[in-house]
Amino acid sequence: MSTVAVVGGHGQVARLLHPLLRDAGHVPVALVRSDTHRAVLESAGAEVRLLDIEAADEGDVAAALDGCDAVVFAAGGGPDGNIERKRTVDLEGSLKSVAGARAAGITRFVQISAIGVDDPPADDASPVWRAYVEAKRDADAALRESGLDWTILRPGRLTDDPGTGRVALGPDVARAEIPRADVAAAVAAVLDDPTSAGHQWDLVTGDVPVVLAVRQAAGTA
Template sequence: MTRIAVVGAHGKVGQLVLRLAVERADEAIGIIRNPEHIEELEQLGAEAQIVDIESATAEELAQAFVGADAVVFSAGAGGGSGPERKRTVDYGGSVLTAEAARLAGVRRVVQVSAIGVDEPLDDDAAEDWVAYVEAKREADEQLRAADLDWTIIRPGGLLDEPATGRIELAERVERGSVPRADVAAVVLAAVLDDRTIGKQLELVSGERSIDEAIDAAVAG
């Protein structure tokens, strides 16, 4: 049994990670900021912890991680949230999570990022998009520099469709889309597979099973 804490647990990917973890008979902790969402997480079989990553200290968040074997960061400010919240959630929340994990003695951290955020931005890119890309890029940079056992998963366009279980996973893949359910399955598989430690992997739908895709990604 693995005890997994998910930051951004009320998000679509976060909830799916919790559901899959519970189905595997793991212990799942959902970190959320809104007490109104406690019941939803408990219905999934997860334990809810209320921590607002935009205002909490690393020490406060670390308390929610005590006893965990791994932390998943899947929080995001979401569409229409504006540049400031991209910075406080997508970047600041990630940095806070890494520091809190360190304080709690949790070395394993898996972060959900986004495909292509290292690529140059168009001169006419919208302000919100620039803020999002920069936040994800810099969050990944900070996690790669942290003294933690990290994995970064960078999915393509996210779809609200059933899982296919067929993906492409590598340091670089052609841009595409992928169901959120498959992203969650890959995140959980990465948590449980130490061969993915120190890997930053892009993810889209493809032809390989998740196990086959991970085998190929860690061998490359």
């Protein structure tokens, strides 16, 4: 059993992740900025701790991670068109979480990113989309250089369809959709497989059961 901190613990993927972690015998800790989410998150099996990742510094993050064994960065600035929050949440929130994990003595770190963010945005991309892609790209690059036992998952376009339990996962997967439920399942699977550390994988709907897909991508199946 491990205690897993989820930064952005009220996000759509995070809310699907908490019960999966609980059912696997872990203790999910939802880090959220508002206590108004407590009842919903506790009903999903998560412990709730307050952390405003935009206002926090490294010490605040480390304190919020006290007693945790792993971190999942699932936060995002949201689809509100706010360019500034792409920097303060998607990039700086990740950087603070990495620094806080190191300060707390935590080495395992899983980050939910987005497929294709290493590719330059199209010339006609909106400023908001460009800011989002660049924030995710830079956050991933910093995590790869962090010295932590990291795994980066880069899902395709997210949907609210029921999960299929089957995915395509690897370093270079064609763009496609994936239900948020299957992203949550993939996060839970990589947390339970230490051989996934040091890997960055694209993630879309496919034909391979999630746990087997992780093992195959890590070269252990």
